[in-house]
Amino acid sequence: MARTLAPPERRVARVSGVERLGAYHVVTALDESGPVEPQPGQFYMLSAEHGWGGGADERPYLPRAFSYARARPAQGGVSLSFLLEAVGPGTERLSELRPDDGLALVGPLGIGFGAVRAGTRPLLAGGGVGVAPLLCLGEALLAAGGDARPPTVLLGFRSAGHAQAAALFGEEPQVVTDDGSVGRQALVTELLAAELDNEPAATVFACGPPPMLEAVRALCSERDVGCELALESGMACGFGACFGCVVPTRRGYIRLCLEGPVVDAAALESVLFEGAGH
Amino acid sequence: MTISGKAAGGSVLGARSIELCGVALRGPVLNGSGTFDAIAARRAFGDSLLDRFPFDAFVSKTITLEPRRGNPPPRLWETAAGMINSIGLPNKGLSGFLDEDLPRLAELPVPLVVSVMGFSLDELARLVASVDARDEVALIELNVSCPNVETGLVMGADPAETARAVERMRPLAEKPLIVKLTPNANEPAAVAAAAEGAGADAVSLVNTLKGMALDPATRRPWLGGRTGGLSGPAVRAIALEQVAAVAARVRIPVIGMGGIAAGTHAAEFLDAGASALAVGTESFRDPAAGRRIGAELADLAQARSLERAD
Numbered sequence: 096m097a098r099t100l101a102p103p104e105r106r107v108a109r110v111s112g113v114e115r116l117g118a119y120h121v122v123t124a125l126d127e128s129g130p131v132e133p134q135p136g137q138f139y140m141l142s143a144e145h146g147w148g149g150g151a152d153e154r155p156y157l158p159r160a161f162s163y164a165r166a167r168p169a170q171g172g173v174s175l176s177f178l179l180e181a182v183g184p185g186t187e188r189l190s191e192l193r194p195d196d197g198l199a200l201v202g203p204l205g206i207g208f209g210a211v212r213a214g215t216r217p218l219l220a221g222g223g224v225g226v227a228p229l230l231c232l233g234e235a236l237l238a239a240g241g242d243a244r245p246p247t248v249l250l251g252f253r254s255a256g257h258a259q260a261a262a263l264f265g266e267e268p269q270v271v272t273d274d275g276s277v278g279r280q281a282l283v284t285e286l287l288a289a290e291l292d293n294e295p296a297a298t299v300f301a302c303g304p305p306p307m308l309e310a311v312r313a314l315c316s317e318r319d320v321g322c323e324l325a326l327e328s329g330m331a332c333g334f335g336a337c338f339g340c341v342v343p344t345r346r347g348y349i350r351l352c353l354e355g356p357v358v359d360a361a362a363l364e365s366v367l368f369e370g371a372g373h
Numbered sequence: 374m375t376i377s378g379k380a381a382g383g384s385v386l387g388a389r390s391i392e393l394c395g396v397a398l399r400g401p402v403l404n405g406s407g408t409f410d411a412i413a414a415r416r417a418f419g420d421s422l423l424d425r426f427p428f429d430a431f432v433s434k435t436i437t438l439e440p441r442r443g444n445p446p447p448r449l450w451e452t453a454a455g456m457i458n459s460i461g462l463p464n465k466g467l468s469g470f471l472d473e474d475l476p477r478l479a480e481l482p483v484p485l486v487v488s489v490m491g492f493s494l495d496e497l498a499r500l501v502a503s504v505d506a507r508d509e510v511a512l513i514e515l516n517v518s519c520p521n522v523e524t525g526l527v528m529g530a531d532p533a534e535t536a537r538a539v540e541r542m543r544p545l546a547e548k549p550l551i552v553k554l555t556p557n558a559n560e561p562a563a564v565a566a567a568a569e570g571a572g573a574d575a576v577s578l579v580n581t582l583k584g585m586a587l588d589p590a591t592r593r594p595w596l597g598g599r600t601g602g603l604s605g606p607a608v609r610a611i612a613l614e615q616v617a618a619v620a621a622r623v624r625i626p627v628i629g630m631g632g633i634a635a636g637t638h639a640a641e642f643l644d645a646g647a648s649a650l651a652v653g654t655e656s657f658r659d660p661a662a663g664r665r666i667g668a669e670l671a672d673l674a675q676a677r678s679l680e681r682a683d
Binding site (some may be wrong): 099101102103104105141148152153155156157158169201204328329330331332333334335336337338339340341342343347348350352353364368369370371 | 407408409410411414416417418419421422425427434437442443446447448451452453454456458460463469538544556605606654656657659660661664665670
């Protein structure tokens, strides 16, 4: 599993664009002083340089953790894109950023996805805003070329508005929705099961809401398929200081920001532990 | 107007370096215990963390005699200008700390303060004696914000309990003892005076303020540990008052903290009588907060000194 080190301070990236994509926003900013090669699955702690606070309940106060969706070399650094849905005071403020605004960030943090296991093909399963780290992972797997098999991308969304995020993926992803407005009315795990039926030798990389990840974990465990999950947990800092983001594993609590957010599914009893998704 | 502290030398004005209980520090900014894990941060930031270490002394997370796994999640709740945490002191226990963590912490470019907590005076005594024996440690901080299982009283909430604890620990340690005061006491200044009377070399305050949050969906406590501790700018005015009250009551150095997020806040705590400062929650937002606040404070002190010279 891969980790690119972060500079030990918060810095400001300049927003180059905020694009509306159905239910989501894609915030893109030019990071001129961070590493240019974060690893897919790594995350950044984000906040607005100005006006962070004063929203609902006088929040936000803490930065918010986001896996980057895309990193592109750019003049003077790296252009980082983040996918977000405005659902609370933090994401609302981030979605209101405008070009030339400052996006304060710390990162890249955590451990990204590992390698595709020998003799298997990569299956990427994403749900909702969790498709973000699969975008850069898919691009990296394609770019690796050689003998590697291209990734198969399986995406699930709540509705047509959310499913617009599928347009970010270059390769034709298979898309299903909860309401059947785009693709079949199905869960992404049904697509995953069908793919594993066709060809069981796979490495699964998944990110999405906890119930989806638990279904992916159980499926892969049952079929003895290697699986890595990018999890989410409420974080104050992102670099191991606050001990707030712990997730129970077979060997006890881990700080997700340090030993995740990508974890080997075999290390977990269940993704649906008490307090999950908070 | 000057920015004055009560550390040896009387003032931190102009010169950034200070002396705290006989230990030379390159500046007055520490971290609050449990708000920065230097070993974890080195995994995230690499050795650039050491080149640009944010604090002038490093305070460890509190260690207990036995390992602790900590509270069940969720452990955090964001409030207006702050947060509530319910972490539950997860740590490797004394021997895990001494064997695994202490050698790594000794690589930091600043003096080390080790924070300890015991659930009885016997436990605390074992911790203090073991930590005091290690050369890597410069100072010991007694976290007394826990219930004594023998009396059921929170040691730090009661002057007599605090005095009893410090009296018992004092002869066990050659190193300076800092008593970390809880703001959840009727009169923190009385606890501070009791600690001083019993031989404490310094006091630090404030620890977090007890708080609670309800899950809007279930209307039941959000935190896995049910209640937690409030920190961040939300507590700063309370912390400032307590630091001022304590500094007025004791002669030993006071390490002030509670919502410090800028040099101006740090200057206020020094003006209120603190000799040194600690940054806590602000480091969650910016790992370099300690260094930034120290630099802002130095600039401010210089500006005030020029103003005075005019």
